[in-house]
Amino acid sequence: MTDVLLTTERLILRQWREEDRAPWAAMNADPEVMRHFPGTQSRAESDDFIDRRAAEIASEGYGFFALEEKSSGEFLGMTGLTWPGFEGPFKPAMEVGWRLARAHWGKGFASEAASACLIFAKEALSQQEIISFTAASNTRSMAVMERIGMTRVEDGNFMHPKVDPASPIALHVLYRINL
Numbered sequence: 001m002t003d004v005l006l007t008t009e010r011l012i013l014r015q016w017r018e019e020d021r022a023p024w025a026a027m028n029a030d031p032e033v034m035r036h037f038p039g040t041q042s043r044a045e046s047d048d049f050i051d052r053r054a055a056e057i058a059s060e061g062y063g064f065f066a067l068e069e070k071s072s073g074e075f076l077g078m079t080g081l082t083w084p085g086f087e088g089p090f091k092p093a094m095e096v097g098w099r100l101a102r103a104h105w106g107k108g109f110a111s112e113a114a115s116a117c118l119i120f121a122k123e124a125l126s127q128q129e130i131i132s133f134t135a136a137s138n139t140r141s142m143a144v145m146e147r148i149g150m151t152r153v154e155d156g157n158f159m160h161p162k163v164d165p166a167s168p169i170a171l172h173v174l175y176r177i178n179l
């Protein structure tokens with residue numbers, strides 16, 4: 001049985017594989033990739049993410065998918081859909097998110113994968129609205145949101161409940177799109 005959930009012109013969004021664990025841990029240990037998160041992640045934390053996300057994909061048919069480049073077969077990072085793991089200043093809505101290894105920034109991969117996720121959310125999951133949020137300092141992530149047609153919620157800024165309020169990345173911005 002195939003583990004591919006979605007494909008685009010250049011990308012495959014699929015279930016996680018054992019061989020993703022090392023490159024996923026390597027990117028989560030990169031301070032530049034994790035700049036707008038509370039910190040870098042250990043191998044154990046990265047493995048735990050894969051375990052939880054793989055289980056979600058297996059049971060729900062969606063989640064934060066592993067992202068692969070079609071032409072090279074190379075693991076790029078993750079893009080996908082999930083339910084936020086906390087209550088924020090938004091009505092319950094599915095979230096679209098992304099994290100790519102630094103070598104794969106600047107090629108349009110995150111936007112291409114995320115756009116496919118929005119279509120999937122509408123057509124396969126019958127969602128009418130998708131949200132996204134990120135630290136207010138994360139301009140690259142906000143640019144992805146804008147590129148895929150999301151709009152910033154003007155009064156949507158919030159302090160992320162799982163981040164130390166004294167941290168410079170605690171303040172988050174909220175984006176949304178009607179599908």
Ligand SMILES: CC(C)(COP(=O)(O)OP(=O)(O)OC[C@H]1O[C@@H](n2cnc3c(N)ncnc32)[C@H](O)[C@@H]1OP(=O)(O)O)[C@@H](O)C(=O)NCCC(=O)NCCS
Nearest residue numbers: 033036098099100105106107108109110111133134140141
């Ligand atoms: C957020 C993140 C995924 C954005 O990556 P990105 O490369 O800037 O975004 P995209 O993949 O959409 O690529 C867009 C860039 O590729 C360029 N590009 C090149 N070829 C392209 C193509 N064929 N199609 C579209 N864009 C293309 C665009 O011009 C744009 O460049 P610019 O940033 O210089 O304007 C990446 O910075 C990241 O993983 N950050 C760390 C994790 C993180 O913060 N995640 C978000 C937490 S909420």
